[in-house]
Every structure is written in structure tokens, then in C-alpha cells.
Amino acid sequence: MIHTKKIKAVFFWNVVMFLLLAFAASFTACTATDRGSKIINHKCARCHSTKRIYAYKRSKAEWQDIIERMKRHGAKIGKEEIGFLVEYLSAKKK
Numbered sequence: 001m002i003h004t005k006k007i008k009a010v011f012f013w014n015v016v017m018f019l020l021l022a023f024a025a026s027f028t029a030c031t032a033t034d035r036g037s038k039i040i041n042h043k044c045a046r047c048h049s050t051k052r053i054y055a056y057k058r059s060k061a062e063w064q065d066i067i068e069r070m071k072r073h074g075a076k077i078g079k080e081e082i083g084f085l086v087e088y089l090s091a092k093k094k
């Protein structure tokens, strides 16, 4: 009797750990994309369509230049958000 209980407990915790890991993985994968598109939809799409942003693949240095230029045009974007977008956009495939 005790033996089966133990097996059940081990099985239970394996399932719990698996679900936690799956949840954590999907959560981190999701937030980076969500955050990137959220900032872009809220702060960049005010002046032009996002098509203009996703049209070309560019390097980090190019994104840095462009986003700073957008700031001069009037984009309300913080330093930390610029850093995030540079990483996010340069990592994007096309």
C-alpha cells in the first residue's frame, strides 16, 4: 500500500514539474514577442504603418540609428525601450 502511494506521489510531482516548466517556457517565449509588438503598435505605428518597420532586416547599429531618428521625429520612447527594440528588431527574421 505504502509503496503504491510513493509511486503515485513521484508521478504527481513529475507532472507538476513538467507543467511548471512548460508554463515557464511558453511564458518567457511569449512575453518578449508581446512586449516588442506592443511597443511597436503603441509607439511606432502612430506615424506610419508597421509594414514600414518590418519591411527590411537590419543590423543592431542600423536599428539604433533609425529609432534615435524616430525619437527626433517625435516618437515617445525611453532609453530602455530603445535597447529592447534594437535587440528585438535585429533578432527578427525578415
Ligand code: HEC
Residues within 6 Å of the ligand: 040, 043, 044, 045, 046, 047, 048, 052, 053, 066, 067, 069, 070, 073, 074, 075, 076, 077, 085
Ligand atoms: C513622430 C512620428 C514617428 C514615430 C512615432 C515613429 N516614426 Fe518611423 N518614421 C517617421 C518618419 C517621418 C519617417 C520617414 C523619414 C525617415 O526615414 O526618417 C519614418 C521612417 C521609418 C522607417 C524607414 C526608415 C528607412 O531608413 O527606411 C523605419 C524602419 C521606422 N520609421 C521605424 C520606426 C520605429 C521602429 C518606430 C518606433 C520606435 C517609429 N518608426 C516611430 C516618423 C515616425
